[in-house]
Amino acid sequence: MRDLGYEVATVTYDDVGKLRRLEQRQKIDYPMLSDVNSDIIRAFGLLAEEYPEGSFYYGVPRPAIIVLDAEGKVSHRFSEAHYTVRPDIDSVLAVLRKDDTG
Numbered sequence: 694m695r696d697l698g699y700e701v702a703t704v705t706y707d708d709v710g711k712l713r714r715l716e717q718r719q720k721i722d723y724p725m726l727s728d729v730n731s732d733i734i735r736a737f738g739l740l741a742e743e744y745p746e747g748s749f750y751y752g753v754p755r756p757a758i759i760v761l762d763a764e765g766k767v768s769h770r771f772s773e774a775h776y777t778v779r780p781d782i783d784s785v786l787a788v789l790r791k792d793d794t795g
Contacts, residue, residue: 697789699760706731706752741776750776758785768792 694701702724705712712725726733731752734740739757744750756779757772769788771780 694786694789697786697793699789702726704728704733704754706734706754739772756780760789 700723704726706728707715708729709727712727715721716725728734729752731740731754734752734754737757737759739754741750741753741755744753753776755772755774755776757770758780759767759771760769762768769785769792771785771788773780
């Protein structure tokens with residue numbers, strides 16, 4: 694994605710400590726944002742609502758790749774219905790490449 698001029702960041706309901714450990718263990722070089730109360734996750738309509746409050750999985754988002762344009766507006770949204778399935782990165786890149794070339 695960086696080769697196409699996009700920056701990458703993640704948002705998760707995990708706490709900062711867990712994200713720092715993951716960052717160090719996996720040598721991650723992009724921002725990982727902690728949304729412990731799932732406020733951002735809810736704002737983007739990504740909360741996996743099948744898990745009740747109090748459940749271990751409560752607050753988990755459905756996986757998504759959201760692309761913002763230079764003005765900060767959503768230009769693309771790729772998401773899945775269940776947290777165990779991820780958007781296919783090759784398909785995402787193909788769309789972004791196509792849009793980049795017009």
